[in-house]
Amino acid sequence: MSCALAELPVGTHAIVREVSSPRALRRRLLELGLLPGTRVEVVRRAPLGDPIELRLRGYALSIRRDEAATIEVEQLASARGAAAPAAVAKELAP
Amino acid sequence: MSSAAGAAEASAAPAVVLLVGNPNAGKTTLFNRLAGTRARTGNFPGVTVERRTARRVLPGGVAVEWVDLPGTYSLSARSPEERIAADAVLDSAPAAVVALVDATALQRSLYLVLQVLEAGVPTVVALNMMDEARSAGVEIDRERLAARLGAPVVELVASRGEGVQALAQAVADRLVGAPPEPLHIDYGPAEDALASLAELAPPGVSARAWAAWVLMSVDDEDELDVEPSVRARVREVRAAARAAGIDLDEAVVAARYRFLDGVCAEVQRGDGNPRALTDRIDAVLVHPVAGLVVFAVTMLLVFEALFRWSEPLVGAIEEGIAALQSLVGHLLAPGPFHDLLVDGVVAGVGNVVVFVPQIAILFLFITFLEDSGYLARVAFVIDRLMKGVGLHGKAFVPLLSGFACAVPAVMATRTLADRKDRLVTMLALPLMSCSARLPVYVLLTATVFASEARVGPLSVGALVLLAMYTLSLAGTLGAAAVLRRTVLRGPRPTLVLELPPYRWPLLRNLLTTTWGRVRSFLVDAGTIILALTIVLWALLSYPKDAEVAERYAALREDARATLVEPELSARLETLDGREAADQLERSAAGRLGKLIEPVIEPLGMDWRLGIGVIGAFAAREVFVSTLGIVFGVGGEVDEADHTLRQRLRAATRADGTPLMTPLTGVALMVFFVFACQCMSTVAVVRRESGSWRWPLLMLAYMSALAYVASWLVFRVGEALGWGTG
Ligand SMILES: Nc1nc2c(ncn2[C@@H]2O[C@H](COP(=O)(O)OP(=O)(O)OP(=O)(O)O)[C@@H](O)[C@H]2O)c(=O)[nH]1
Ligand SMILES: [Mg+2]
Numbered sequence: 001m002s003c004a005l006a007e008l009p010v011g012t013h014a015i016v017r018e019v020s021s022p023r024a025l026r027r028r029l030l031e032l033g034l035l036p037g038t039r040v041e042v043v044r045r046a047p048l049g050d051p052i053e054l055r056l057r058g059y060a061l062s063i064r065r066d067e068a069a070t071i072e073v074e075q076l077a078s079a080r081g082a083a084a085p086a087a088v089a090k091e092l093a094p
Numbered sequence: 095m096s097s098a099a100g101a102a103e104a105s106a107a108p109a110v111v112l113l114v115g116n117p118n119a120g121k122t123t124l125f126n127r128l129a130g131t132r133a134r135t136g137n138f139p140g141v142t143v144e145r146r147t148a149r150r151v152l153p154g155g156v157a158v159e160w161v162d163l164p165g166t167y168s169l170s171a172r173s174p175e176e177r178i179a180a181d182a183v184l185d186s187a188p189a190a191v192v193a194l195v196d197a198t199a200l201q202r203s204l205y206l207v208l209q210v211l212e213a214g215v216p217t218v219v220a221l222n223m224m225d226e227a228r229s230a231g232v233e234i235d236r237e238r239l240a241a242r243l244g245a246p247v248v249e250l251v252a253s254r255g256e257g258v259q260a261l262a263q264a265v266a267d268r269l270v271g272a273p274p275e276p277l278h279i280d281y282g283p284a285e286d287a288l289a290s291l292a293e294l295a296p297p298g299v300s301a302r303a304w305a306a307w308v309l310m311s312v313d314d315e316d317e318l319d320v321e322p323s324v325r326a327r328v329r330e331v332r333a334a335a336r337a338a339g340i341d342l343d344e345a346v347v348a349a350r351y352r353f354l355d356g357v358c359a360e361v362q363r364g365d366g367n368p369r370a371l372t373d374r375i376d377a378v379l380v381h382p383v384a385g386l387v388v389f390a391v392t393m394l395l396v397f398e399a400l401f402r403w404s405e406p407l408v409g410a411i412e413e414g415i416a417a418l419q420s421l422v423g424h425l426l427a428p429g430p431f432h433d434l435l436v437d438g439v440v441a442g443v444g445n446v447v448v449f450v451p452q453i454a455i456l457f458l459f460i461t462f463l464e465d466s467g468y469l470a471r472v473a474f475v476i477d478r479l480m481k482g483v484g485l486h487g488k489a490f491v492p493l494l495s496g497f498a499c500a501v502p503a504v505m506a507t508r509t510l511a512d513r514k515d516r517l518v519t520m521l522a523l524p525l526m527s528c529s530a531r532l533p534v535y536v537l538l539t540a541t542v543f544a545s546e547a548r549v550g551p552l553s554v555g556a557l558v559l560l561a562m563y564t565l566s567l568a569g570t571l572g573a574a575a576v577l578r579r580t581v582l583r584g585p586r587p588t589l590v591l592e593l594p595p596y597r598w599p600l601l602r603n604l605l606t607t608t609w610g611r612v613r614s615f616l617v618d619a620g621t622i623i624l625a626l627t628i629v630l631w632a633l634l635s636y637p638k639d640a641e642v643a644e645r646y647a648a649l650r651e652d653a654r655a656t657l658v659e660p661e662l663s664a665r666l667e668t669l670d671g672r673e674a675a676d677q678l679e680r681s682a683a684g685r686l687g688k689l690i691e692p693v694i695e696p697l698g699m700d701w702r703l704g705i706g707v708i709g710a711f712a713a714r715e716v717f718v719s720t721l722g723i724v725f726g727v728g729g730e731v732d733e734a735d736h737t738l739r740q741r742l743r744a745a746t747r748a749d750g751t752p753l754m755t756p757l758t759g760v761a762l763m764v765f766f767v768f769a770c771q772c773m774s775t776v777a778v779v780r781r782e783s784g785s786w787r788w789p790l791l792m793l794a795y796m797s798a799l800a801y802v803a804s805w806l807v808f809r810v811g812e813a814l815g816w817g818t819g
Binding site for chain 2: 019023024025026027028029030031032033035036044046047048049050051053057058059060061062063064066067
């Protein structure tokens with residue numbers, strides 16, 4: 001099931017399918033490792049609802065929901081979404 | 095070059111060694127270790143980004159110059175600021191590069207390192223934060239990594255100085271011998287485009303690395319200075335790729351990450367989470383309720399520190415300046431040179447030095463917030479509110495600091511990486527009501543409103559103050575929104591912000607950073623502020639009218655002949671005050687006041703208030719003391735001064751109506767809310783923006799805003815019949 005990254009609930013994991021932001025932003029996100037095939041987790045929303053915090057490749061990245069709306073992802077089974085951060089790191093570590 | 099003889103003449107041409115790495119990788123920490131106290135700060139040529147360099151002689155006797163580059167995630171760039179790292183690595187032919195890697199975020203850190211290795215520059219890879227990686231159980235096979243990258247790898251804990259010797263040794267070894275082969279990455283579908291661009295590569299650089307940089311950086315929206323032929327070729331290869339259905343950006347980035355996936359799978363072991371502690375702290379610090387509370391308390395603390403903690407220091411400096419003035423005053427015979435030194439130079443130096451406590455305190459705080467990782471959380475928490483006016487979340491701290499003083503606040507915009515973000519923040523924040531406006535508000539409120547006047551339970555004075563602060567806040571946000579949509583328009587500002595792990599900042603880093611900022615302020619802003627103070631002093635003091643001087647000399651003689659103490663002293667003081675007022679009226683500033691009277695008259699001001707406004711350009715508080723002179727009050731004057739207040743109340747216009755009605759007072763206050771009455775701010779914006787264009791724009795828009803707002807208040811008030819009140 002694919003959807004926009006902005007729509008994912010907190011705690012879910014997903015695989016990036018496509019980044020279709022404007023070029024400058026897109027290039028930046030790609031270079032930060034947010035590229036098709038990368039696994040991301042939505043860690044939290046800011047207290048006022050925006051921006052959101054993502055976990056990918058072992059680090060934390062924050063982007064606004066407007067930006068997250070331009071990233072298409074495939075949500076992973078929710079059982080994994082409940083995994084503790086340590087377990088997530090294990091999956092990310094090759 | 096590595097011979098002992100070389101050491102003797104080492105200082106002649108040191109080998110340049112660059113420190114390259116992601117933000118927060120520990121470059122500055124390492125730099126401070128390497129440089130000791132020999133660091134020098136300045137700006138990168140052409141851009142106002144801080145550049146720190148230091149010279150040192152390495153273990154084999156080679157002299158090197160370390161350069162601390164701004165942190166970046168990639169060499170690709172869109173603006174001259176972002177281009178610094180790329181130019182340094184690709185263009186400037188450094189003797190060697192130390193590529194700093196955060197061992198707890200190995201893969202992302204190595205992305206930048208690959209680009210350095212592709213350039214074929216002698217490189218030493220330094221795995222920093224090894225303490226954190228080890229305690230999280232992450233192991234990195236150093237030898238394997240070195241073999242895969244084709245560069246020596248050194249382990250480092252920069253904060254404790256561990257491994258720094260080994261790193262210096264590795265760099266020294268790297269400086270001798272043949273340059274390495276550039277790392278080769280297979281870019282698959284992007285290879286044709288790269289080959290085509292590489293044909294245009296300038297001599298002396300790795301053509302492939304240069305081509306990759308151009309491909310990733312140049313498009314038709316960047317702000318880079320690139321040859322038209324290169325631009326044309328980029329357009330060509332992009333069009334060709336599009337026709338063939340190839341996504342060049344993705345092909346290049348994916349190839350690099352594919353390479354890194356392989357490397358990391360081979361060299362990294364361990365299943366710990368280096369961010370475990372950070373996750374626990376963040377559960378509180380960015381919690382929907384607790385997070386906002388912590389945020390509010392932190393900001394209150396910053397505010398309190400700027401306002402109150404700096405007060406004793408500012409007071410001490412002011413006393414010191416006054417003492418110096420009287421000392422110099424006693425040592426020199428009265429005359430123009432005496433006046434220049436006492437009222438021009440010493441007062442001018444005082445105007446500069448007096449900012450030091452606030453700058454130092456603010457930068458201690460900001461550096462602490464930044465190095466600990468909390469500043470990124472501040473941006474995360476507050477971004478939602480800042481987004482509406484087109485500001486970056488991190489702009490909040492400088493804006494808030496603007497309530498205390500615009501000078502340190504403008505310098506604090508350095509935490510913003512994007513040039514436009516920085517400029518918008520810098521140009522809008524002088525509208526925040528700084529502490530120097532407070533004496534003006536207090537004096538004017540006390541003059542035009544009776545202290546017992548109330549609206550409900552609140553005194554009118556408090557309400558007026560509240561209104562002024564609200565107006566200034568609205569003005570700031572409005573100005574930011576307008577600037578963002580006009581002169582500083584650009585692509586919709588985005589937020590892409592790493593939330594680094596929490597780390598305990600090093601005192602040494604806090605102190606060196608703070609001292610660097612204070613020193614650069616003193617050196618650069620100091621010269622401009624000092625010069626302007628002297629000019630302003632001259633305007634307020636010259637030309638002197640000999641006739642007036644004679645008249646008062648005669649009056650003094652008279653008084654001495656007829657009066658005895660204590661009446662004599664009182665009389666002489668009054669005469670001094672009157673003479674100063676009469677001379678001021680005939681000075682250049684006085685004439686200027688008369689000259690601008692028709693312009694400021696619609697705001698309810700006369701030429702005397704005009705002089706005050708001119709004087710206030712030195713610093714807003716000067717308004718109070720200038721009015722003291724203009725209205726002939728002898729001796730020291732401060733905002734609680736009853737005589738000045740009474741004199742202002744008694745002052746009348748030419749037609750006999752009172753000068754200071756509540757309406758004049760409020761219109762004048764509104765003028766001060768918006769006007770850029772502060773040459774220190776102008777000087778510091780000049781310094782931080784790197785050109786006169788931006789401070790002049792700021793001066794122009796703030797003056798226009800002040801004039802229009804004040805005019806509106808006065809005219810509307812008059813139409814409603816408040817003017818006579
Ligand atoms: N635990 C640990 N902390 C470190 C180490 N090296 C640096 N730090 C801390 O990491 C934080 C960031 O270090 P900086 O030296 O400011 O990083 P930087 O690369 O200069 O960052 P930018 O100037 O933002 O690009 C500081 O709080 C340092 O005290 C290390 O080896 N171990
Ligand atoms: Mg640094």
